[in-house]
Amino acid sequence: MNTKYLDLLAQKYDNEEKVVTEIINLEAILNLPKGTEHFVSDLHGEYQAFQHVLRNGSGKVKEKIEDLYKKVLTEKEIKEFATLVYYPEEKIKLIKNGFDNEQELHQWYTVIIERMIKLISYASSKYTRSKLRKALPSQFVYIIEELLYKADEFTNFKEPYYTKIVQQIISLGQADKLITGLAYTTQRLVVDHLHVVGDIYDRGPEPDKIMEALIQHHSVDIQWGNHDVLWIGAFAGSKVCLANIIRICARYNNLDIIEDVYGINLRPLLNLAEKYYQDNPVFRPKVQPGETISEEEKLQITKIHQAIAMIQFKLESPIIKRRPNFDMSERLLLEKVDYDKKEVWIRGTAYPLENTCFETVNPLQPDQLLEEEAQVMDKLLFSVQHSEKLARHMNFLIKKGSLYLKYNGNLLIHGCIPLDEEGNMEKMMIENKTYAGRELLDIFEHYLRHAFAHPEETDDLATDMVWYLWTGQYSSLFGKREMTTFERYFIKDKTTHKEMKNPYYYLRENEETCRSILTEFDLDPNQGHIINGHTPVKEINGENPIKANGMMIVIDGGFSKAYQSTTGIAGYTLLYNSFGMQLVAHQHFNSKEEVLLNGTDVLSVKRVVDKELERKKVLETNVGAELLQEISILKSLLEYRYMKREKGPKESVPVIK
Ligand SMILES: O=P(O)(O)OC[C@H]1O[C@](O)(COP(=O)(O)O)[C@@H](O)[C@@H]1O
Ligand SMILES: [Mn+2]
Incomplete structure (x- = not known):
């Protein structure tokens, strides 16, 4: 050495x-014993639901409380206590409002501090003291350690020394802070490490808050999803990725993420939109039940949505032309439109077009951006690349993220490993070299990191490749033949909307396929699992998230509210502790307020995926x-x-x- x-x-x-x-x-x-890993995916901006899952450790917090208190507390008391651990600040406030004298409140503090200490002692039993110390609220480390020590020693907590400390904390007005700190420590101890298997961004309203929570998290990794790379691409200089993120935000009535959260000036785009576009039913924003929006605002968004969608379609064209290896010429749809007849030719069939908004399209050069459109995109890109907050979030995604991850023998990947119908890894030619399987993913990641490191380059191969990851047929994140955005807006015939999935999505039901993928990644097929997100598991139709005899686990049950009617549940999460793996199905999460008031903890069917014969060690x-x-x-x-x-x-x- x-x-x-x-x-x-x-x-x-x-x-x-x-x-x-x-x-x-x-x-x-x-x-x-090994620490507990927690897997979540497809969060899609649903910060509140994500927070809930994080705070309750997919049911692990409640499970620990039940282990300790099932025999001594009623179900209602257990719920109350669990809610206190999830949302300490708010719950303390609510409970305090219910007391009308100091004495009762002190009594409550005494009991709760004792319970919390016991809970922490139990939840930390598999960790070293030093690890526990790091998880404790820093201002109370010494006091809590004293209490924990006493909790070990005396089970009845009536020891005068102990009682004295607790009384002092209460009378010095520190009880709220201590209880809050203890609650967060419990959450942290229950889950040791968090994996986010992709798609933090798009559709839902608060991806930025999810990013902030992840930045604060004690231990996390991210496997990028197709929606995440779209945001990375925009920041890295890809105008077509940028057009896409704005289009999706407009579609889901989330433009304030762009404007207010990330401080990107949409005024030039709005001016352009106002100049060229009118109302158009297919471009009206999707409004969630309970959301209010004025007619005026709706109309404005509808116009922006059209303006940016048309810019997106135009921007796709030069990339497709300069990258024949992307094999996307079928997507040059603006060129396949007969502008007089209002129809488009797709694979030999002419389809009538409706709800078109081709005001800025020159039929002779349909992919030509108007000067004004080009200027809008330049301004938007400048604004995006100078958003301090977006820079922070994207840097974190790059630092903690990767296209796939090998972790404790498992392969974590958002989308798929592109396969042909026989189950062979699909090949793609990039700069005269052919890549497949793991090598293909590695080269994709290499290009993505290169694009990110060179935000000033907007049309190079690396930047185009980030867009390919969003929508290309051999992208491990997309996993479909093509994205039919154009057809969805403008063609009535729904057969044209279908996006054909890569054979991976049926072959992954077979053990043999999973074994060969794990082997490709140098993992032991007798031990490892593939953990996937990306495709909503339609529990409603009887789809099983556990496939290939337990080797494949799909955890996208749809946090995304927009997709819950197709899945029938509100998401899966996975837990992997020293005893094995458990899949947790979450029911619809209404609101934090409902949990606070009623303790409704909408969990969770558990299915044991795997049981370790012997407890797994670090x-x-x-x-x-x-x-x-x-x-x-x-x-x-x-x-x-x-x-x-x-x-x-x-x-x-x-x-x-
Ligand atoms: O339902 P929306 O928002 O129109 O999005 C549909 C598009 O989203 C995609 O499903 C990709 O998003 P996911 O990664 O969430 O599946 C595309 O394949 C499809 O064209
Ligand atoms: Mn996805």
Whole structure:
């Protein structure tokens, strides 16, 4: 080992005891049960529902409360207590309003602090003290540690020392803060690591708040979804991606995300829209029940929606032409329109067009942007690339995200591995080289990162490739032959709207397919699972999210409100702890207010996907592999710096994928 490196390390471990202590500490951690992983996907801007799932740990918080209190508390009390852990600030307020004297309130504080301490003691039992300490609210670490210590020692909590501390906290007016801190600590202890298997953005109203929550989260990774790369693409300089995100925001009545949240000036686009467009039924924004919108505003959005959709269609054309390998010439639909007859030719059939808005299209050069349209896009791109908040969110997506992830033996991927009908990995030619399977995904990711690093380039291959990831047939995020946006707006015949899925989506029902994919990614097919998002599982039609004998798990049940009528539920999430995997089905989430008032916790059918025969330890995980490496380095340091040779044979370091 490089001695320079060891010298540097010795600055941190500047005596023998420190090295030895750390080795012992790490060895101990290896033998603890593995932490709980929590998988969510397809959040689609539904911040409130996501918060709920995060706060209740997909039912794990309640489960722990029930383990401890089922015999001593009523169902109502358990619900109340669980709600307090999920939403401490609001619930404390509500409860306090119900008391009419100080004494009752103090009594309540005493009981709740005791319960919270017990809960934390239980929830942290599989972690080291140091990990627990990091999860505690910093201002109360010392006090809580004292209480936890007493909770271990005396089960009845009547110990005067304990009582004294609690009384002091209450009389010094710190109880609310302490309870709130303890509630968040519980949430954090219940789920060790969060995986977001794609599609944070689009359709729902608050993707930015989801991003802020993820930035604050203690441990998270993201597998990009097709909607996320659309936003990354826009920020990286792709005007066609930018047109798409604005179009989708207009369609779902979410333009305030662009305008108010990210501070992007839509005025030039609005001026253009007002000049050329009128009302048009297919471009009116989708308004959620309960949402109010004035007729004037609706009309304005309808116009913007048309203006940006037409810009999008025009911008697609030059990319398709300069990238023959994208094999998308079928999508040059503006050129296939007969503008006199008002029909479009698709694969040899002429379809009548309706609700058209071709005011800015020159039939002789249909993909030509008007000067004004080009200027609008330049201004929008400038504004997007100078939004400080968007920059922060996109940087985080890039830092924590990837196209796929191998984690503890499983493969996490939003969309698919493009396959042909025989189950072979589809090949794509990029710059005279053919890629398939894992290599294809790696090169896609390489281009995406390149595009992000070069936001000034707007028409290069890397930037175009980000758009391909949104809509190309061999994109691992899209997984369909083509995106029929044009047809959906302008053609009545619904057969043209159908988007043919990649064979992956039926082949993934077979174990054999899943085995070959896991092998392609160098994962053990006897142990690993593929965890997918992207396609809503239609539980309503009896679709099973667990496929291929448990090797494939699809967790998109549709947080997206717009899709809940087709799925019949409000999303799946997955939990993977030391005992195995559990799939949780969530029922429709109405509002935080409803949970606060009635304790309705709309969970959750659990299906055991896998049961570990033996409890899985940290040693067998990704984290374990990293710790083993650290231990090995520390042992080298011990030997080099403090001349201690270890007795016995050196262990080899296993690699966990
Ligand atoms: O329902 P909408 O918002 O019109 O979106 C439909 C489009 O969304 C897509 O399904 C992609 O979004 P998802 O990743 O959420 O499936 C396209 O295939 C389709 O054209
Ligand atoms: Mn998706």
